[in-house]
Amino acid sequence: MAEKQGCSVVVVVMIALVCIVLGVVAGGLGFMFFGVQEVSGDSPIAVDGDPAIATPPAVPTAGSAPDYALLYPIEESLRVEGKLEQKAVTDQVKNKRFELRKCYQTALTKNPDLKGEMSLQFTVSGDTGKVIAALERHTDIGDSGVKKCILDEVKSWKMPATKAGESVVKFDILMIPISSASADLK
Secondary structure (H helix, E strand, C coil): CCCCCCCCCCHHHHHHHHHHHHHHHHHHHHHHCCCCCCCCCCCCCCCCCCCCCCCCCCCCCCCCCCCCEEEEEEEEEEEEEEECCCCHHHHHHHHHHHHHHHHHHHHHHHCCCCEEEEEEEECCCCCCCEEEEEEEEEEEEHHHHHHHHHHHHHHCCCCCCCCCCEEEEEEEEEEEECCCCCCCCC
């Protein structure tokens, strides 16, 4: 006699009902928590459509600092010469991009129109993994403060030690100010 394999129809239906109930409960809780979240720290979001409850964020005026500084390491430009693994460098650049972004965000408070590309090069000690030198290869960023801040940050990085001599890394970063203010507010 052959044995039956698999779940019975009753078990499948019970599992489906449990999933549906959990989905409804989770959705309801999500909606409840969404309804009490705050916008810009001022007031709760209007769930019932009452416009008096929700306060839209202030629109920046022309010449004010942008809402967000986008600093994007261009992964396609990353080149490693030496024994250091490219994945380790890529991971480090990704993990540290927010530190580099702080340099750019600070510069944007002084010059809201600051944007451009910066090509970097740094040398990593094979014995220690520490960055022993960093320089800008090319840039169209005119702010010496942001350049110095970014280079100082890169100099603080530590990579895996290779014990096989120095490695040279080259990569580019793109810096763009992002603002919610429309250029044409008519």
